[in-house]
Each structure stands twice: as C-alpha cells, then as structure tokens.
Amino acid sequence: MEKESCIVLKHMDKSFGKHQILKDINIEVPYGDIYGMLGPSGCGKTTTVKIIAGISEATSGEVLLLNKRMPDLELMRQVGYMAQSDALYGDLSARENLVFFGQLYGIKEAELKERIEEVMEVVNLSQSLDTSVLNFSGGMKRRVSLAMTILHRPKVLILDEPTVGIDPLLRKNIWNELYQMTEKGTTILVTTHVMDEAEKCTHLSMMREGMLLAKGTPAEIQEQAGAKNLEEAFLYFSGEREEGEEVRL
Ligand SMILES: Nc1ncnc2c1ncn2[C@@H]1O[C@H](COP(=O)(O)OP(=O)(O)OP(=O)(O)O)[C@@H](O)[C@H]1O
Secondary structure (H helix, E strand, O other): OOOOEEEEEEEEEEEEOOEEEEEEEEEEEEOOOEEEEEOOOOOOHHHHHHHHHOOOOOOEEEEEEOOEEOOOHHHHOOEEEEOOOOOOOOOOEHHHHHHHHHHHOOOOHHHHHHHHHHHHHHOOOHHHOOOEHHHOOHHHHHHHHHHHHHOOOOOEEEEEOOOOOOOHHHHHHHHHHHHHHHHOOOEEEEEEOOHHHHOOOOEEEEEEOOEEEEEEOHHHHHHHHOOOOHHHHHHHHHHHOOOOOOEOO
16 A cells, blocks of 8 residues: 655645635655755745644645645644744853754653764864853754754654854755664655755645645656756746646656
C-alpha cells in the first residue's frame, strides 16, 4: 500500500479580502522529504507555509498534516516553524531564549539543559550560549532561531528562508543536519528563492503569482523543461504556462 503523505494540500485557495493570493494549490509532501517551495518574492510561499503550520487558515480547500486537518492546536505542537524574521528576546542570552521556549513546550529541566547544548552545537554556536542575543549578527540570530525550532524534536519542520544571511560553510553544515534529521524521520518543508538551495531538496514546487508552475524532483523539473538548471527551468515554466494551467510531472 502506498504510504500516506505527511503534508497534503488539495485545491487550496487563500484570499485577503478581495485579493486572491493562492490559487488552487495541490501539494503532497512524502514523509522524510526535504520539500522545497521555490519562487520569487511575493509569490505566496510564506502564506502557504503559514497555512500548513496552522498559523493562518486557507479560504478554501483541504490542508492535512500527519493525516489530520489543519489548523489544530494539538498538531501545532508537532511542528517546528521558523519564520522569516527572528522572534528572539534581544535582552536575553541564547540559552535564556531557548530555556523560555523549551519550557513553553513542557520539556523537563534536565532534558532541556542537554538538548539546548545539542541544538546549539548543530548551529555551531556553543561558544555563544551565554551571550546576549542583542550582540549577535543577523546570521547568528538566524541560527539561534533554527536551534529553537528544532529544540522540541518536531515531526515536521517548516523553515521559511532558513539560511538567509548564513555563510556558505555553515549553510552546508545546516543542510547536512537537515538531511540527518530526515533520516531520523523528520519531514522538512523549506521555502527559498535561491536555486542552489532548491537543488538540495528531494522534491520541489515552483511557484509564481500564487500558482504552482511545476512539481517534482529537481532533476525531473529540469528534464521536463529541457533545461540545464533550475533557473532555466523556472524561466521555461514561467513563459510556457497557459493561464491557470499547472505543469504536472
Ligand atoms: N496579511 C496579509 N494581508 C494582505 N496581503 C497579504 C498578507 N500577507 C501576505 N499578503 C500578500 O500576499 C502575497 C504573497 O506574500 P508572501 O509573503 O506569501 O510571499 P512570499 O513568496 O513568501 O514572498 P517573500 O519571499 O518576499 O516573503 C503578497 O502580495 C503579499 O503582499
């Protein structure tokens, strides 16, 4: 029997007032995937992932996470959501931020202490555990946010532009860590507007103006477009698509 998908969007629409932002979005994210949503600024990536995370609600259509309908407060505990802007308390240290967040999730004191050290190692910030976040660079804050997102070992990780402002070497480390997390069963959804990050995903959706242009593995998308790389493929699908038509792979 075919395994159910971790995230399913069926005919999902989203409007703000009279303005329709997302149009008939259909996506299935397999368990253990690193699924990428690729598209230019303003195409609707954040709106999509916020609906999946249960922070926002679709106007119509179906949104299933772990086979249950979203939004659902209990399900939200299984999700780690990292927004584009960092939600950190500047006057607290990294450790204090993590303790606060871990307590919200009900992680017991001894486990929390150990886990904080683990996650800060993942993002290569062990040396800065007790430094006030005010003194962190943008990239360091991004890394603390990532550490916070994975602290409670969520089954599903939703990362909105996770590596913006992070240098190439550390970006590589973070991607390695994401791969390892999928091997342990985590499913990861990541938004990006950077092609080389999209190439690292197991599956991808290409988006433009609130619609899906193409879906598949990066190789399938390139092949379908007859393109040398994802950038060319994106341009191909942007130009070739008839109004409202989704390219199926
Ligand atoms: N709360 C809101 N009310 C009205 N319009 C909104 C709201 N949130 C987003 N939008 C609009 O929805 C569209 C898609 O925005 P969204 O943030 O989802 O795009 P994005 O692809 O994530 O872009 P970026 O990478 O720049 O964040 C934009 O036109 C934006 O102005």
